[in-house]
Amino acid sequence: xxxVEQSPPDLILQEGANSTLRCNFSDSVNNLQWFxxxxxxxxxNLFYIPSGTKQNGRLSATTVxxxxxxxxxxxxxQTTDSGVYFCAVEPTAGTASKLTFGTGTRLQVTL
Amino acid sequence: xxGVTQTPKFRVLKxxxxxxxxxxxxxxxxxxxxxxxDPGMGLRLIHYSVGEGTTAKGEVPDGYNVSRLKKQxxxxxxxxxxxxxxxxxxxxxxxxxEQFFGPGTRLTVL
Numbered sequence: 481x482x483x484v485e486q487s488p489p490d491l492i493l494q495e496g497a498n499s500t501l502r503c504n505f506s507d508s509v510n511n512l513q514w515f516x517x518x519x520x521x522x523x524x525n526l527f528y529i530p531s532g533t534k535q536n537g538r539l540s541a542t543t544v545x546x547x548x549x550x551x552x553x554x555x556x557x558q559t560t561d562s563g564v565y566f567c568a569v570e571p572t573a574g575t576a577s578k579l580t581f582g583t584g585t586r587l588q589v590t591l
Numbered sequence: 592x593x594g595v596t597q598t599p600k601f602r603v604l605k606x607x608x609x610x611x612x613x614x615x616x617x618x619x620x621x622x623x624x625x626x627x628x629d630p631g632m633g634l635r636l637i638h639y640s641v642g643e644g645t646t647a648k649g650e651v652p653d654g655y656n657v658s659r660l661k662k663q664x665x666x667x668x669x670x671x672x673x674x675x676x677x678x679x680x681x682x683x684x685x686x687x688x689e690q691f692f693g694p695g696t697r698l699t700v701l
Contacts, residue, residue, distance in 0.1 A: 481650075513689060521697075522692075525692075566633055566634070568690075576647070577687060578636055578639060579690060580636075583633045
């Protein structure tokens, strides 16, 4: 099946710093989502972005489908950004919109 | 509009006991999914459904059964719980693209 690798696995930032999270995938995709899992365990949709660039406040994401990677940018980080960020994909050959998840990037934002 | 809800939020079982987890969505989505999340890992798909009355196996289906008798509900059953099924269980639904997740059920099997 498709492989999804996220980097870095762990990241510690001071409040106000910027960061870039990366997601590499091993096959062509027709669905890619970024999620934030907050410290209470809730999964929050950040972006649906199988290709192109999107922005939502301090967060933005870019997917280069032809090169099989996606980037999540967090600017001016806040302590509320702490948690685990997951990338999930559905391969182009997939069915039923099934997602395969990476193992996540754990982000800690300190004061 | 509650989105995706899960019942219960927490449960402790003894080995060999059975239980059913309930997922409900009010977005009229066709597709629904059950995932499990183990420490330090991403989510893995257990079973899914592409419509009322249909179910199919995902990546890790052993030890679980599911039913989708109504479009808005997707049930996950454990017939004889094992300690290896200690995990956090998430339900999700989609109309086609974005998946939306419930708050999760934390299950411990002793």
